[in-house]
Amino acid sequence: MxxxxxxxxxxxxxxxxxxxxxxxxxxxxxxxxxxxxxxxxxxxxxxxxxxxxxxxxxxxxxxxxxxxxxxxxxxxxxxxxxxxxxxxxxxxxxxxxxxxxxxxxxxxxxxxxxxxxxxxxxxxxxxxxxxxxxxxxxxxxxxxxxxxxxxxxxxxxxxxxxxxxxxxxxxxxxxxxxxxxxxxxxxxxxxxxxxxxxxxxxxxxxxxxxxxxxxxxxxxxxxxxxxFSGMGTEKSKGFGFFSLSGHVVRPGQYEAPLGITLRELLDMAGGIRPGHRLKFWTPGGSSTPIFTDEHLDVPLDFESVGAAGSMLGTRALQIFDETTCVVRATLRWIEFYAHESCGKCTPCREGNYWMVQVLDRLEHGKGTEADLDKLLDICDNLLGRSFCALGDGAASPVMSSIKYFREEYIEHFTGGGCPFDPARATLWAEPTGGKGR
Structure with missing residues (x-):
């Protein structure tokens, strides 16, 4: 395409x-x-x-x-x-x-x-x-x-x-x-x-x-x-907006048939910012499980994204390169969900509050590996148990970030702080050149 x-x-x-x-x-x-x-x-x-x-x-x-x-x-x-x-x-x-x-x-x-x-x-x-x-x-x-x-x-x-x-x-x-x-x-x-x-x-x-x-x-x-049905895929018909933001050369709205891939969209958007490479991205906004560079060729339609372990959502493609701390990004998202929880149900009201505390501790290098299990336990009590989908959405980035970047979480407390802190800079990668994909 x-x-x-x-x-x-x-x-x-x-x-x-x-x-x-x-x-x-x-x-x-x-x-x-x-x-x-x-x-x-x-x-x-x-x-x-x-x-x-x-x-x-x-x-x-x-x-x-x-x-x-x-x-x-x-x-x-x-x-x-x-x-x-x-x-x-x-x-x-x-x-x-x-x-x-x-x-x-x-x-x-x-x-x-x-x-x-x-x-x-x-x-x-x-x-x-x-x-x-x-x-x-x-x-x-x-x-x-x-x-x-x-x-x-x-x-x-x-x-x-x-x-x-x-x-x-x-x-x-x-x-x-x-x-x-x-x-x-x-x-x-x-x-x-x-x-x-x-x-x-x-x-x-x-x-x-x-x-x-x-x-x-x-x-x-x-x-x-x-x-309309002549565009898209067999079960995901038509076209839609794909909103590219973050570490991409030309962010913006790309109106394309459902089923297009991130690789194809990045080609149109000029790729990842020069000298860097893709680390992780959201296929449908912050309330969907994150993807990594291994998912570049997943067709962006409802069925394919679901089969790969996430959700198409609103097609909000937030792009993050290797300079981004996944723990910090996840913390910022959960701070948003904790702030925006209406408080009607206990799993969401309490779960998001405590996830912020644990993630903040982890980001500053004061956590333990038991905290990762605690986060997953809280997510288990959120997923499918909150009054509306806000709880499910909040659990998504936490569970998926631990799934794909568990070692980075561990590096925070074994190394005594965020490895992306310029004062430590243990995980800052050398520029790769080109589009970095």
Missing amino acids: TTLTPVLSKHWDQADSFALETYRRNGGYEALRKALRMAPDDIVEMVKASGLRGRGGAGFPTGMKWGFLPKDNPNPRYLVVNADESEPGTCKDIPLMLANPQVLIEGVIIASYAINCNQAFIYVRGEVLHVVRRLQHAVAEARAAGLIGENILGSGFDLDIVVHTGAGAYICGEETALLDSLEGYRGQPRLKPPFPAVAGLYASPTVVNNVESIASVPGIVAEGAEW
Whole structure:
């Protein structure tokens, strides 16, 4: 695979790519016109046939999720877009909303029509104020053009869209915590079942989808299910953003078919920074088990990454070279999870707190090998036992870093401190030259 597939990012290089006029000039809202001439159930079936899977990390089939809404429930239906992008390394939805918010809005209108919803919400992380303002402006433009409101394009379909800003809690990226926050409560995950499709926002049938998932819908409607399913792999269809960050020459968003490998992405990104080599990386953000240079050729699709021992997640590829201390990196991630734990369940609230204490002790050379067993024991009590997936995500980098770099952990306490401390520098490698792969 040597080419990218710029679809959502195709016109990002245009200075006014965010404007409604530009979006329409590039064919925007033609998919909406087509969708409004179709039966809603036909759109759901088209999305199912395309093979689109949730781009927020879990990879659940989007069309199937829409189809779960009960037909006999008299309550109103809601569509909620999860734009609370908060995980370290995950940075695809924010640039998408900033550069092309209209594709998201068109996707929201089509998806709302497909599930018979007349009220949609876009829940955005409050710290990204520039994105909030861009979205609010885009919604106002679409409303002024008659694309939001009553009798959209003369179809008889009514829809209102509300841009709601969160308060910066990572836990609100979990769909039920997001719904509690949207209702005005403290953001904490709900017990499931019932699932949001049955009793979501205001105890009514609700679909919660990621930004990229909804933004992919206009292309599917415009080009057809076969166009989308013709990209990617047999079970992981379509394209997606691969967010490269860290020790890479050209970090950024690479929109490519699922199944591309890190080696291919690095070739396009100029490789690891000159004079260094790849040490470890995350295939799906900090909440997924880390990979090493031995996984360079693992196809980045849901099944292949899972078979190799990690998760595709949000395709947030954090790249670390040989100058990075894996213990320190893991500690920083767990400090984040400890800070962001909502405290509702004991395994997550206590487990992350104590992992920070143990990792901090290890990083400063004051630990023992028994501490590694203690970390794995805490992870065992976190994995599958916490109220939501935050606990599972926190256990992932700890367990995988010990799996691949146990000797480096041991070097910290046998050597009396971090071997990457410039004062000791026992593990600093000589520059390798070239791209270092």
